[in-house]
Amino acid sequence: xNDTKPVVEVKSIRKTYVMGKTEVHALRGxxxxxxxxxxxxxxxxxxxxxxxxxxxxxxxxxPTSGSYFLDxxxxxxxxxxxxxxxxxxxIGFVFQGFNLLARTSAAENVELPLLxxxxxxxxxxxxxxxxxxxxxxxxxxxxxxxxxxxxxxxxRVAIARALVTNPSLILADEPTGNLDSRTTVEVMQLFxxxxxxxxxIILVTHEDEVSRYAKRIVELRDGQIIxxxxxxxxxxxxxxxxxxxxxxxxxxxxxxxV
Amino acid sequence: MRPARLIKVALKSIIxxxxxxxxxxxxxxxxxxxxxxxxxVGEGAQSQIADQIQNLGTNxxxxxxxxxxxxGVSQGSGSFNRLKDTDAExxxxxxxxxAGVSPVIFTRTQLVGGNGNWRSTVHGVxxxxxxxxxxxxxSGRFFDATEQRMGKKVIVLGATIAExxxxxxxxxxxxxxxxxxxxEIIGVLAKKGQTPEGNDQDDVALAPFLTVQRRLSxxxxxxxxxxxTYSSEDIAxxxxxxxxxxxxxxxxxxxxxxxxxxxxxxxxSEAAQGTTEVMTMLLAAIASIxxxxxxxxxxxxxxxxxxxxxxxxxxxxxIGARGSDVLTQFLIxxxxxxxxxxxxxxxxxxxxxxxxxxxxxxNTVVSPDIIFIALVFSAGVGIFFGFYPARKAASLNPxxxxxxx
Numbered sequence: 001x002n003d004t005k006p007v008v009e010v011k012s013i014r015k016t017y018v019m020g021k022t023e024v025h026a027l028r029g030x031x032x033x034x035x036x037x038x039x040x041x042x043x044x045x046x047x048x049x050x051x052x053x054x055x056x057x058x059x060x061x062x063p064t065s066g067s068y069f070l071d072x073x074x075x076x077x078x079x080x081x082x083x084x085x086x087x088x089x090x091i092g093f094v095f096q097g098f099n100l101l102a103r104t105s106a107a108e109n110v111e112l113p114l115l116x117x118x119x120x121x122x123x124x125x126x127x128x129x130x131x132x133x134x135x136x137x138x139x140x141x142x143x144x145x146x147x148x149x150x151x152x153x154x155x156r157v158a159i160a161r162a163l164v165t166n167p168s169l170i171l172a173d174e175p176t177g178n179l180d181s182r183t184t185v186e187v188m189q190l191f192x193x194x195x196x197x198x199x200x201i202i203l204v205t206h207e208d209e210v211s212r213y214a215k216r217i218v219e220l221r222d223g224q225i226i227x228x229x230x231x232x233x234x235x236x237x238x239x240x241x242x243x244x245x246x247x248x249x250x251x252x253x254x255x256x257x258v
Numbered sequence: 259m260r261p262a263r264l265i266k267v268a269l270k271s272i273i274x275x276x277x278x279x280x281x282x283x284x285x286x287x288x289x290x291x292x293x294x295x296x297x298x299v300g301e302g303a304q305s306q307i308a309d310q311i312q313n314l315g316t317n318x319x320x321x322x323x324x325x326x327x328x329x330g331v332s333q334g335s336g337s338f339n340r341l342k343d344t345d346a347e348x349x350x351x352x353x354x355x356x357a358g359v360s361p362v363i364f365t366r367t368q369l370v371g372g373n374g375n376w377r378s379t380v381h382g383v384x385x386x387x388x389x390x391x392x393x394x395x396x397s398g399r400f401f402d403a404t405e406q407r408m409g410k411k412v413i414v415l416g417a418t419i420a421e422x423x424x425x426x427x428x429x430x431x432x433x434x435x436x437x438x439x440x441x442e443i444i445g446v447l448a449k450k451g452q453t454p455e456g457n458d459q460d461d462v463a464l465a466p467f468l469t470v471q472r473r474l475s476x477x478x479x480x481x482x483x484x485x486x487t488y489s490s491e492d493i494a495x496x497x498x499x500x501x502x503x504x505x506x507x508x509x510x511x512x513x514x515x516x517x518x519x520x521x522x523x524x525x526x527s528e529a530a531q532g533t534t535e536v537m538t539m540l541l542a543a544i545a546s547i548x549x550x551x552x553x554x555x556x557x558x559x560x561x562x563x564x565x566x567x568x569x570x571x572x573x574x575x576x577i578g579a580r581g582s583d584v585l586t587q588f589l590i591x592x593x594x595x596x597x598x599x600x601x602x603x604x605x606x607x608x609x610x611x612x613x614x615x616x617x618x619x620x621n622t623v624v625s626p627d628i629i630f631i632a633l634v635f636s637a638g639v640g641i642f643f644g645f646y647p648a649r650k651a652a653s654l655n656p657x658x659x660x661x662x663x
Contacts, residue, residue, distance in 0.1 A: 060576065060657050081580045088578020099573045099660065103274045115263055116578040161577070 006069075007168050007200050008034040008057055013066035015052050015223075026052040027063070028223040034202065036168075039195040039233065041203045041214035049223040051173070054204045058171045059087045071168050088116050092162025096174035098154040100146040100161075106133060107142040110161045117165060132160040136190060152183035159190060163199075170194070170201045176210055182243055188213040189236035264583070268590035279595060282559040285552025286599030286639065287606060290632045292545040294607025295614060297628045300538025302611075302621035304531045310453060311527035315391045317490050319356075319497060320526065321345075321483040321504065324517045340508055340517050343467060346384070346483045348507045355496035358386030359485040361467055365475040369463065371434030371443075372423035380413070380436060380463045382470025383484075388447075390486040398430035398445030401466050409468035414445040417460040437474055441465070455530075493522050552599070553639035560592050560647035571651050572659025585652035592644025593637055600636030604629050 015027040026049045034040055044050040055061035056068060059075055068076045070090055078086065087093075092113075100109045110129035114122055122128045133142055136156040146154055155175060162170050172191070176184040192213055195201050203210055211217050212234045219227035272279050323341050346361040353359075363382040368375050387393075388400050401412050413434065420429050429443045450459040471477060487496045497520050504518050521529075564571070571584055611622040 055657055058576075081582075084575065084578050084580040087576060093576050095576075095660065099569065099576075101570055101573065104270075108270075112574070113577040115267060116574070116580070116583060165578075 005036055006033045007036050007038075007071060008032065008202075009069040010053075010057070011067045011069075013053075013056060013063040013068060015049070015056065015061070016064045025223055027056075029066070030220075030223070030225055032218065032225065032228075034169075034200065036200050037195070037198050038216055039191065039201045039203070039214050040216040040218060041205055041211035042218050042220065043206060043211055044220035045206055047222075048220040050204055050206075050220050052223075053220065054171060054173055054202075057169075057202065058091055058093060059083050084116070085118060088113055089119065089165060090168045092159075092165065092167040092170045094155070094158050094162050094170060094172035094175050096177040098146070098151075098158045098178070100154055100157055102146060105143050105145055106138060106149070106157045106160075109146070109157055110164050112161060113165050122165075128164055129160070132164040133157070135163060135194075136160045150183075151179050152186055155179065155183075155187050156190065159187075159194075163194070168200065170199060171204070172201065173204045174207075175203065175205075176207070177205075181209070182247075184209055185236055185240050185243060189240055192233070192236050261586075264586050265590055265594070268587050268594055271587070272591055272594060278559065278563065282556055282592075282595050283599030283602065285555035286549070286596050286636050287552075287603040289545070289549030289552035290600045290603025290636055291606035291610055292548050293542060293632055294604060294624060294628060295610040295622075296541035296545040297538060298607070298611035298622040298624045299614065299620060300534060300541050301623040301625060301628075302615070303534045304538065305623050306621040307530050307534060308527045310451075311523050311530060313450070314453075314523065314526075315484070315486060317357075317487045317493060318390055318523055319485045319487070319493065319500065320521050321485070321500065322481070322519050322521070323479075324515075324519050341480050341483060342478065343471070343480055345504060345507045346480075349483070349485060349500060349503055352503050353485075353496070353499055355487050355492040355499055356485045357488045358384075358389050359483065360384035360387040360390055361480045362387075362482045362484060363467060363470055363475060363477055363480045365470065365477075367437055367474065369419060369423065369434045369436055371432065372427075372429060373425060374423065376419055376422045378416075378419050378461050378463060380465055380470055380474060382467040382475070383464055384467055386486075387464065387484065390484045391450075393450060394448040395445045396448050397428050398443070400445055400464075406466040406468065409466055409472055411439060411441045411469060411473070412444045412465065413441045414447060414464045415443055416447050416462040416464075417449045418458055419461065419463055420446045436463075436465075439473060441469075497522060549635065549639065553596075553643040556592055556596060556640065557643035557647060560588065560644055561650070564588065564647045564651045567651075568654060568659050568662040571654050572656050572662065575654070575656035576660060581652040584654075585648045588648035588651045589641065589644050592648065593640035596636045596640030596644075597633065600633045603636070604632055607632070 010030055010032040013027055013030045014025070017024040017026060030053060042050050042053060052061070056063050059070070063076055066076070067074055070086065073086070075083065075086060101112070107126060107129045110132050111125045114125045114128060130139065130142055133139055136159050138153060138156050138160065141149065141153060146157070149157065176187055179187060188210065191201055191203070203214060205211060213236050215233050216230045217227065218225055321341065343361040346359050349356055349359045360383045364379050366377065366379050368377050385401065385403055385406055388395070395414070396417070398414070400414055401410065405412050413436070415429060423429065423434065424432065428446070430445060432443050433440045434443060435441070447460065447464070453459055485496070485500065487493055500520050501516065504520070505516065508517055510517065574584060608624055611624050614620060615622040
């Protein structure tokens with residue numbers, strides 16, 4: 001791990017919200033370094049500060065104090081427009097509610113970040129979008145609209161959208177919150193597959209169902225890191241095989257009883 | 259983000275929400291359509307008046323008595339009549355530009371003959387009169403120079419008199435009594451229609467000037483002198499020349515103001531159009547209010563749309579849209595909608611003007627100017643009323659916007 005360079009370097013970050021007369025300390029000095037190629041789960045109950053940390057890492061919010069480097073760029077010193085460009089270039093968001101544009105095809109949804117790409121490094125939007133969709137296994141669904149896709153497929157479109165700009169980091173906020181257990185495993189299998197290709201992924205979640213597929217688990221409570229462990233992740237592909245087998249048996253049994 | 263891309267994004271969003279787009283545009287469509295129809299009606303009326311004035315004659319100049327000015331108190335036009343047939347005579351002899359000239363004197367009187375009697379106006383004019391007024395005869399002939407010089411008792415009837423006194427027959431050769439003097443009918447004039455003021459031009463009879471002045475009215479001073487030039491290019495020079503001749507004829511010193519007025523047909527139509535111009539402005543103003551209401555409608559729907567699309571804005575911002583990108587997108591949406599609405603409004607205005615013209619028989623004229631103004635104005639409405647909602651969208655916080663349900 002020593003030869004890999006850090007993607008995210010968070011140094012003694014604090015975030016304080018003023019609500020009326022009371023001050024809420026969402027983050028009380030968080031230090032975190034995430035290296036390239038990690039698959040890390042940031043865990044915590046609601047109110048632990050994990051969403052705030054995610055917003056800061058995602059370039060959606062500024063810390064009250066401390067510094068945050070992304071790919072060596074001190075993000076907390078950037079203006080709003082530069083921050084928007086960082087989100088566009090270096091970060092791929094995956095949300096709990098998929099957040100796809102309705103009445104817009106899968107390919108058009110995936111193209112969306114390219115529209116705001118001021119570097120114009122990708123010329124052929126449609127090809128990039130189809131490549132990205134193929135990567136998540138939806139190469140045959142490019143013209144489908146979100147309402148024609150299952151929840152798992154919608155989340156795959158969202159992941160394809162996050163991947164299309166070749167970001168340094170995928171930031172997934174409760175990516176399986178709206179999915180059933182089988183689809184959860186499928187999506188996690190996709191994340192593991194992408195991670196094996198070298199993509200750095202941060203999962204923000206409160207579910208063990210999700211975190212057990214991560215290589216490293218960071219737990220937050222009351223705005224501080226209370227646990228940071230590196231572990232051997234469960235294999236989503238194995239779980240998926242087991243699930244498919246069990247469902248096949250259940251189906252056979254139900255057919256027998258009829 | 260490139261402008262072309264932004265326009266594409268805005269167009270997609272407009273096309274994807276057809277119902278919302280239509281409702282947004284409706285106000286502008288109606289507003290622009292109303293402005294165009296109203297102005298078309300007003301300008302139609304104006305051009306009709308201009309046509310009627312042009313119909314009065316060809317290359318015509320009208321000399322009327324001017325205003326008197328007694329000790330600084332102006333008595334108004336016609337208050338001091340020094341116009342005489344000798345003025346007309348002097349113009350005929352001295353002017354280089356004038357082709358024909360005719361003094362005009364008239365008297366209202368009863369005409370008796372044929373079927374009964376008819377009250378009308380008898381004009382005393384010169385032989386040049388039908389040329390100046392561009393007035394044809396349907397039957398018979400006009401009086402000649404000899405009859406004019408002798409003050410013969412001959413008369414040419416207008417179409418209205420002919421129809422009333424001699425229905426379905428040719429009155430030429432018959433006699434009418436004018437102030438108990440028997441006068442021979444030698445011709446009937448073609449129909450000319452109404453004046454801009456709505457008077458029947460055909461309810462008139464023409465007789466030699468001398469005949470009317472000596473036998474019928476005994477006026478020394480005359481109501482007007484008509485003249486015409488050889489071509490339209492001569493009108494301005496003729497106007498100058500006539501002014502000099504008239505001043506000389508009236509013996510005015512250099513310090514004295516003109517005691518007459520000389521107007522060409524353009525000046526006459528300008529004067530007559532004054533009131534319709536006010537009417538056109540009024541109609542346009544009323545219609546503009548509906549355009550304003552249409553603009554407020556756009557702002558209304560755009561504001562609702564910003565709220566409805568808060569999540570979409572959040573997504574766009576999270577994946578890298580700058581505030582300015584969102585602002586431009588919404589602004590372009592409202593401008594495109596109002597220009598489209600304006601274009602549809604223009605089409606409806608054009609159709610509406612035609613339809614109105616065919617139903618009511620009014621003259622309607624749609625000038626390219628008003629189409630251009632309507633389109634520019636509706637684009638302006640789009641920018642003005644689209645800006646506030648667009649800025650509201652751009653100033654959203656992406657975190658809150660993403661959390662918005």
